[in-house]
Amino acid sequence: MTAPTAARSFPVVETAVLRVAVAGNPNSGKSTLINSLAGTRLHVGNWPGVTVEKKEAALEHRGQRIALIDLPGTYSLSPYTEEEIIARDFLVHDRPDIIVDVVDATNLERNLYLTLQLLELGIPVIVALNIYDEAEKKGYKIDVKAMEAALGVTVVPTVATRKTGMNDLLEAVTGAIAKGSRSLPRSQSYGEDIEAAVKMLTAGIVDRHPALVERYPRRWLALKLMEGDRRVLAEANISGVDSLMKDAVGHLREAHGEDLESLMADARYSLAAGLTREVLQRPSVRKTEMTEKIDRVVLNRFLGIPIFFAAMWFVFKMTFDLSAPFADWLDGAINGPLTRWIEASTNLLHGPDWLVSLMTKGVIAGVGSVLVFVPVIFAMMFFITFLEGSGYMARAAFVMDRAMHSMGLHGKSFIPMILGFGCNVPAQSGTVLWSLYVMGIVLAVLMGILFKRTLFRGESPMFIMELPPYRMPSGRSLAIHTWEKGKHFLIKAGTYILAVSVLVWFLLNLPWGVENKKDSYLGKVGSAIAPVFAPLGFGNWEASSSLIAGVIAKEIVVGTMGEIYVRETEKKPEGPAPTFFEDLREIGTSFASAGREAFTNVISTVGITSLKAEEKEEEATLRSVVAKSFTPLSAYAFMAFVLLYMPCVVAAAAFKHEFGTWKWFGVAFVYQTILAWSVAFIVYQGGKLFGIGG
């Protein structure tokens, strides 16, 4: 973190930028609120050193410049989760001028628990009482005036999804600086015992640790010391048995036991409960809500899992329907005109042959495989955003957690797994491979259980998750999140893919001037590991080299095999090259037809027609290439292996994105490679046993 700018008074100069931190519970509509306030001015990055998203935006209201900083959604400011540590470090050390606390009006008590902790910081707070429409619909009556009086802060009812109350909120924010220190919230009383201890601790700290007072808000520091907050104790270099601590909290420990952390949680929650009783009137008769009705079906003992698979199938089908025509279009444009243009311009500049080859077969091929993923990734991100925003994602994690957990994974791991599946999307459309995939899933569960029992017996991540009410995500936030996620993801994945593509090109063309691909570095590595694949029926160097190259994306396996098998002599006969303008026109018309195709695809899926078994160009290529040195059986084993072996670079990026470490990718990597090997082994050896192919 940066040097503390503590003890800063409110800016009197009008032109100074007002730093507004936006805090709130997960599912409080915080990110929708930020989107509504910021619109396109939103900048998404990461908090330093972690993968937690950091959103910022620069706004202006009535001539006042405002810098919005979105804090991670948290339930509390405890020292345990990454999100909470980020949020509180920012609040304590960077001291924003104002905190906007987004409170879910339908879930007041639990949201106020965080509000109370924000009030402890001695920073002006404005409460955005969000999802106000839903609370009204439920028949909740919230006395906003009473809430303001009790908390001593401005409370603004908002409906972020409809942009209601946004102007009032900005008015309240700018109004708060005008009021200066009068806008500081009243400190809440946690009861005589605790307050007496806080008083003693505060006095003691000022007396004995003056340096600390510079760095932390006093009341907050005292409360954290009392809770035994390990981060603050360590930073402040105070031990829990310090004489000051003994004097101040001794009687509390006597009365309530050693566990003052739960005493504080109790104190805050009883205050939050009291406040809620004061300001909120619930209808006496509770209606059965929509969410309950949906959950009765979606989480049903018998229907839950089929519904999950149906939902996933729908997502895949729609993703594929929407993106495949555009992916084909991009593929065509890159391999045809773009490659020709690059070749021509490199030749024009008298570039050496190797440069032409590096550009077309290394860089363009690499960039090309990134670009081909663009439609797939955006379509998939759209559906994932929708599932998350609607509340179904939490249900899916709930339904699947047991299965994932038995594999040593968190219930949410199915998200990167879905993305990993996305690796296969451009390469496979044929229904033949579905059989392998289903077999893969069954084996995955069995092997996962075995793994859990043997290799990874450690703790799996905790699973304490809110099941938020179902909500229709607004089109606006869907668009923003899809765009942000897709962009973020592609930049990351794209970097890896490009790097790996260029690396593979070098491996395939070094040592310099290598004639036979078998003598290239890739060929040598391929030859070395080929025996591993012998029991699977494809123990040749060509196949194993291609598999190595396939870490970029699975269809590269095909491309590499093509490049290895198709020797220099086999040049494709070419007609006269089309002109630049002919190329451009062709790109334009094929884009339009891709759009039409995507549209009809979607219509046909919604109309539930059966999967079209389309003979794709790549598959045809694969088939013709493979026929040269494979038997039908070993080819099937090879395809099984390609389908199931390690997740590609895109999946690797997805795992990193979701979990923040490479560890889970490592697990998946080892695991899927072994899985693929086993399946291919069973296919090949089993097939031979039954006398097929051989």
Added chain:
Amino acid sequence: MNLAMLKPGEKGRIAKMGAIGPLRRRLMDMGVLVGEEITVEKVAPLGDPIEITVKNYNLSLRKKEAEGILLEDPK
């Protein structure tokens, strides 16, 4: 008597929080406190985790965690 022993639709009042460390704090921060009334809503199709209602909202947790949440004996 612990939370994992309740069937869907059954209620109980928390008597003691057995979990320790981050897990315990996490549960407390989410309103799972001694004295709180908890209803078990559903059990996931594969038998774990469970869904509970606490403080008027829905929360899911694994049975292993629920076992650490002790309930008052029903009177």
